[in-house]
Every structure is written in structure tokens, then in C-alpha cells.
Amino acid sequence: xxxxxxxxxxxVLTLWAVVTLNFLIPRLQPGDPAELMVQNLAGKNAQLNxxxxxxxxxxxxxxxxxxxxxxxxxxxQLAHGDLGISYTYxxxxxxxxxxxxxxxxxxxxxxxxxxxFAIGILLGAFAAWRRNSRFDTSVTVISTFVGTLQPFWxxxxxxxxxxYGLGWFPTAGGYEASTPGFxxxxxxxxxxxxxxxxxxxxxxxxxxxxxxxxxxMIMNLGEDYIRLARAKGLPDRMIALRxxxxxxxxxSVAGFALALGGILGGTILVESVFDYPGLGRLxxxxxxxxxxxxxxxxxxxxxxxxxxxxxxxxLLYGVLDPRARRAAA
Amino acid sequence: xxTVATETVTAPAVADRWYRVVWSSxxxxxxxxxxxxxxxxxxxxxxIAPYGPTDGSFTPLTGPSAQHxxxxxxxxxxxxxxxxxxxxxxxxxGLLGGLLATAIALVIGMVSGYAEGTFVxxxxxxxxxxxxxxxxxxLIITLVAYSDTRGIPLIVGVIAFTSWAGAARSKRAQIITLxxxxxxxxxxxSGDGTFRIIFSEILPNMTSLVxxxxxxxxxxxxxxxxxxxxxxxxxxxxxxxxxxLYQADAAGAISQGLFVWVFVPGLVLAILITSMAFIIxxxxxxxxxxxxxx
Numbered sequence: 001x002x003x004x005x006x007x008x009x010x011x012v013l014t015l016w017a018v019v020t021l022n023f024l025i026p027r028l029q030p031g032d033p034a035e036l037m038v039q040n041l042a043g044k045n046a047q048l049n050x051x052x053x054x055x056x057x058x059x060x061x062x063x064x065x066x067x068x069x070x071x072x073x074x075x076x077q078l079a080h081g082d083l084g085i086s087y088t089y090x091x092x093x094x095x096x097x098x099x100x101x102x103x104x105x106x107x108x109x110x111x112x113x114x115x116x117f118a119i120g121i122l123l124g125a126f127a128a129w130r131r132n133s134r135f136d137t138s139v140t141v142i143s144t145f146v147g148t149l150q151p152f153w154x155x156x157x158x159x160x161x162x163x164y165g166l167g168w169f170p171t172a173g174g175y176e177a178s179t180p181g182f183x184x185x186x187x188x189x190x191x192x193x194x195x196x197x198x199x200x201x202x203x204x205x206x207x208x209x210x211x212x213x214x215x216x217m218i219m220n221l222g223e224d225y226i227r228l229a230r231a232k233g234l235p236d237r238m239i240a241l242r243x244x245x246x247x248x249x250x251x252s253v254a255g256f257a258l259a260l261g262g263i264l265g266g267t268i269l270v271e272s273v274f275d276y277p278g279l280g281r282l283x284x285x286x287x288x289x290x291x292x293x294x295x296x297x298x299x300x301x302x303x304x305x306x307x308x309x310x311x312x313x314x315l316l317y318g319v320l321d322p323r324a325r326r327a328a329a
Numbered sequence: 330x331x332t333v334a335t336e337t338v339t340a341p342a343v344a345d346r347w348y349r350v351v352w353s354s355x356x357x358x359x360x361x362x363x364x365x366x367x368x369x370x371x372x373x374x375x376x377i378a379p380y381g382p383t384d385g386s387f388t389p390l391t392g393p394s395a396q397h398x399x400x401x402x403x404x405x406x407x408x409x410x411x412x413x414x415x416x417x418x419x420x421x422x423g424l425l426g427g428l429l430a431t432a433i434a435l436v437i438g439m440v441s442g443y444a445e446g447t448f449v450x451x452x453x454x455x456x457x458x459x460x461x462x463x464x465x466x467x468l469i470i471t472l473v474a475y476s477d478t479r480g481i482p483l484i485v486g487v488i489a490f491t492s493w494a495g496a497a498r499s500k501r502a503q504i505i506t507l508x509x510x511x512x513x514x515x516x517x518x519s520g521d522g523t524f525r526i527i528f529s530e531i532l533p534n535m536t537s538l539v540x541x542x543x544x545x546x547x548x549x550x551x552x553x554x555x556x557x558x559x560x561x562x563x564x565x566x567x568x569x570x571x572x573x574l575y576q577a578d579a580a581g582a583i584s585q586g587l588f589v590w591v592f593v594p595g596l597v598l599a600i601l602i603t604s605m606a607f608i609i610x611x612x613x614x615x616x617x618x619x620x621x622x623x
Contacts, residue, residue: 010455010458013455013459014458014459014462017459018459018463021463025471025472025475026475144606145603147606148599148602148603148606149595149599150552150555150556150595150598150599152556152559152574153574153591153595153598153599156574156577156578156583156591156595157591157592157595159583160583160588160591163583164583164584164586171583257462258461258462261462261463261464261465262464264464264466264467265464265465265466265467265556266466268466268467268470268560269466269556269559269560272559272560273559273578283467283470284560286474287470287474287560287561287562288560288561290474292474292475295470295471295474296471298467299467299468299470299471302464302467303463303464303467303468306462306463306464307462310462
């Protein structure tokens with residue numbers, strides 16, 4: 001029980017740290033968002049109109065009062081799911097803008113993460129089982145090399161090859177001809193648009209799992225219980241899958257959440273390259289047009305999503321591995 | 330007699346000199362040579378590049394030709410010259426970002442590991458674990474996006490500030506295995522202060538681990554800079570490979586068939602990062618003699 005209490009305690013503390021960091025970042029920066037927005041509307045060299053800036057500040061609900069009272073009202077707003085108003089999609093709120101992009105990314109990243117996990121675990125386990133075979137060497141060498149490639153570059157190459165060169169897949173956007181909704185035409189349209197972004201991520205993300213799984217599995221294969229299993233005359237298949245691979249899975253489960261943070265980072269660049277209507281492109285867009293409330297909202301959402309995933313992985317780990325529970329007690 | 334004795338004692342030590350061990354790995358040799366070539370190119374950029382990196386006096390958006398090996402961009406700048414000068418940004422960001430991130434990781438990891446189990450360790454470990462779970466790239470992007478003028482120091486600082494956590498965690502684990510050795514106890518009894526023990530007694534025993542961590546951090550910094558620049562958040566006063574890709578993407582290079590414009594900057598980046606990974610293989614031979622080839 002102590003294990004779970006500690007993990008939940010860590011989650012609450014990190015959540016607080018992330019929320020506070022998100023509050024502090026814009027306040028540590030020079031410049032006034034309201035001033036900036038009026039300047040953008042009026043043109044670069046126009047004289048700033050004080051009254052307009054004041055009006056904009058009220059409109060945006062921009063902070064006033066002491067830092068402490070700002071922090072207090074910020075926490076209150078967050079509790080109500082209020083992330084402020086987007087500069088660019090005005091009058092839509094940040095929460096509404098994010099809500100529109102949310103599912104595009106969740107489905108893309110979710111599918112990629114699960115598939116990469118499965119593929120990576122299988123390849124890694126098999127490479128370790130047939131250690132130093134031709135299969136093992138090629139998997140290790142290819143993974144090490146592909147792991148050094150930048151996702152956005154792979155994205156550009158895929159657009160060139162499979163998009164423009166062969167014309168097999170659409171190269172930008174999330175859908176075009178159909179109306180969003182639950183119908184066959186739209187699903188086909190969305191899937192064909194999601195294919196290249198997903199393929200890009202699928203080339204990069206399994207690598208960590210492959211190499212990690214291979215290493216832990218090789219370590220486990222040297223353990224006494226494997227020797228015992230062999231001495232008992234158990235079939236190879238059973239030793240590989242039920243004994244070695246099953247135990248080697250544990251560190252991968254723990255790494256699942258941390259990898260999610262990495263994928264979300266890669267998604268920003270990949271979605272931007274493909275103009276895919278998800279959270280990543282939204283973030284790239286918010287950077288380009290200095291939509292700070294939107295940027296902050298996205299940062300917070302990404303961080304909280306990773307923290308929640310991390311908590312789930314930690315709790316799951318505690319259930320799966322009794323040693324972890326005992327070590328903390 | 331005594332000279333003979335010293336010779337027999339020092340002979341094996343000479344054979345195990347660190348540069349020989351690293352050089353003995355084929356991968357590390359390739360890595361070191363490639364990084365050396367990149368460094369030369371960066372230093373000699375004005376000599377090698379046919380034109381200036383901002384010289385926009387050519388016909389915009391032309392394909393590869395004898396005058397412009399990689400064509401020209403929207404502003405009429407020679408892309409090949411941009412790629413040559415771009416090596417400077419990547420190497421300097423890698424060097425400085427790697428140094429700074431490693432320094433932060435060392436201080437936090439070593440102090441926390443040496444003080445294992447105390448309040449100081451709890452606080453530093455919490456800091457490290459928090460920094461580890463916050464997704465790095467979104468945080469870097471948010472921090473950098475607030476600045477209108479972005480110099481290399483800002484980019485280096487933000488990258489280092491956000492990416493030390495993994496290394497700090499492994500440094501903490503490594504010092505825990507070292508801190509109860511006899512030489513540390515001896516230093517304690519001779520009255521050395523904590524910082525002196527950590528940084529001048531224990532640290533020299535971890536040189537190869539620190540070197541590997543530095544190359545790893547430098548690789549990460551180079552990748553992060555490229556990612557920022559691809560989003561248009563690169564340094565505002567110099568051109569990096571990521572900036573070239575950003576410009577190429579914005580100009581629709583691919584739909585116009587200007588393939589090399591996109592291909593080459595990403596390729597030189599990938600080669601640099603692969604070479605640095607190769608160097609880490611070589612350094613790992615120092616800390617783990619089992620890996621050495623005969």
C-alpha cells in the first residue's frame with residue numbers, strides 16, 4: 001500500500017510543480033501580451049493606443065493584482081477548466097480550440113504508441129533470443145542507425161517519395177472531400193490522411209522498445225531460473241515467451257509513459273510538416289503567431305497527459321511486480 | 330634493478346591508455362574522423378563555402394547546378410553555402426549545450442547521490458524525477474517562443490536547462506556505488522569537505538562515464554536545436570540545418586521538386602548524430618572492459 005501512496009504522492013507533487021511552472025513561465029518573460037496583440041492588429045510601426053491596450057487586457061482577462069492573488073485566481077480558473085482565450089481563434093477559448101484538435105492527436109499517437117510497443121517488444125525479444133544471429137545483428141544495426149534520424153526529416157522524405165513521387169497518399173491535412181462524422185467516407189478519408197504521419201512516427205518510436213527489450217531480455221536469459229527451466233526440459237518456446245520475455249516486459253511497462261512524452265514532442269514537428277489537424281500542429285501554429293494562451297494551454301495539457309500516463313504505468317508496475325511494492329515498504 | 334621493476338609495472342598501464350582503447354573500436358574511429366571533418370568544415374566555412382550564408386544575389390528557387398550545388402532558396406541564397414555555415418551552429422550548440430547540461434547533471438546527480446537518504450537527496454531526486462517526466466520539446470518550445478530575438482546563448486541555455494535530468498539520475502546511481510570505497514573514507518578522515526570529496530576525489534574515477542554523458546547531451550542538444558529551427562524558432566542571427574529545412578518546407582520545396590534542398594541538410598545532421606553515437610560506443614569501452622574487442 002505504501003508503494004501506491006508514494007506514487008500518488010509523487011503524482012500530486014509533480015502536478016503542482018507543472019501547474020506552477022506553467023503559471024510562472026509567462027510571468028518571467030518580458031513584454032505584455034495585450035500590448036503585443038494590439039500591436040499585431042494595428043501593424044508593426046503604428047503608435048500604441050493606451051486605451052486599446054487597456055480594453056484588450058480586460059477582454060483577455062489578463063492578470064492584475066499581486067503575484068499571489070494572480071496565482072490564486074489562476075488555480076481557480078484551472079479548476080474550472082478555463083485556460084483563457086485564444087488570441088488567434090478569438091473569440092474561441094483555448095479549451096474549445098484544443099478540444100477540436102484533441103482527438104486527432106489522441107487517436108494518432110495512441111495507435112502509434114500501442115503498435116510500436118507491440119512491434120518493439122516482439123522484435124527485441126526475438127533478437128535477444130537469437131542473440132548474435134543475422135536477425136539480431138540487422139535489427140540492432142538498423143535500429144541504431146534509424147534512431148539517429150530526425151522524425152521531421154523522415155516526414156519530408158516520405159512526403160516526397162510516397163506522397164508526390166508515387167501519389168499513394170495525401171500529403172497534408174486531416175480530411176478533405178468528406179464531412180466529419182461517423183461515416184465510411186470520412187473514416188477512409190481520415191485514415192488515408194493519417195497514414196503518412198503515422199508511418200513517420202512508426203519508423204522512429206519502436207526503436208527504444210526494441211533495444212530496451214533486447215537488453216533486459218539478454219540479462220534475464222542469464223538468470224538461474226532460465227537455467228532451471230532448461231534443465232527441466234521445458235520447450236524453448238515456453239522458456240522464451242512465458243519465462244524470459246514476461247519478466248523482461250517490466251522495465252518496458254515502466255518506460256511506456258516516459259516514451260509518451262517523447263512521442264508528443266515528435267508529434268509537434270511531424271504534425272506541422274504534414275499539416276495534420278492535431279495538437280502538435282496547433283502548437284507549431286501557436287508558436288508562429290505568438291498565441292501565448294494557446295501555447296501555455298497545450299504545454300500544460302501535454303505535461304499533465306504525460307504525468308497521468310506515468311502514474312498509470314507506476315501503479316500498473318506495482319501490481320505486476322511484487323518486488324517494487326516490497327522495496328518501497 | 331629498480332628501473333627494471335618500474336618498467337614492468339608501467340608497461341601494461343601504457344598499453345591501456347584511454348585514447349588507444351577508444352581508437353581500438355572501429356565504430357569510434359569512424360565517429361571521431363567524421364566529427365573531426367565536420368569541425369574542420371565549420372572552422373574553414375568561409376574558405377569552403379562558395380558564397381556567403383546570407384548573400385541573396387542569385388536567382389531564387391533554382392534547382393541544383395554547377396554554380397549552386399544544392400540550388401538556391403526563396404531569398405536567392407546559395408543552399409550549399411548555408412549547409413556549410415550551418416555546421417557551425419550545430420557544433421557550437423552541441424558543444425556548449427552538452428557542457429552546460431552535463432555540468433548541471435553532475436552537480437545535481439553527484440550531490441544527491443553522495444547525500445543519499447538525506448533531505449537534500451529527497452529534494453534533488455524529486456527535482457530530477459519531475460524534470461524527467463515533463464516532456465522536453467514542448468517545454469523548450471514554450472520557453473523559446475517568448476523571445477523575439479533568439480541568439481545561440483538563449484537556445485543553448487534553454488536546451489541545457491530542460492535536458493539534464495536523465496544524466497543526473499544515472500550520475501546519482503553511479504556515485505552511490507563509489508561513495509563507500511576506501512579512498513573516499515580516507516578523504517573523509519583527512520578532513521576534506523563534501524564538495525572536495527565529490528568533485529576532486531570521486532569525479533576523476535568517473536571520467537569516462539562523464540565523457541559519455543557529455544557526448545550524449547551534445548547529441549541531444551544538436552537534435553533539439555534542429556527541432557526548434559524546423560519550427561521556425563532557430564537562432565535569429567545565424568542559419569542552421571534546421572532553419573534550412575524550415576525555409577525549404579515553407580517554400581514548398583518538395584512540391585516544386587527541389588529534393589536536394591530537403592535531403593542534404595537532414596542527411597548531414599543524421600551523419601553527425603550517428604558519428605557521435607559511434608564515439609559513445611568507444612567511450613563505453615573504457616568504463617566497461619567486457620565490451621572490448623580483442
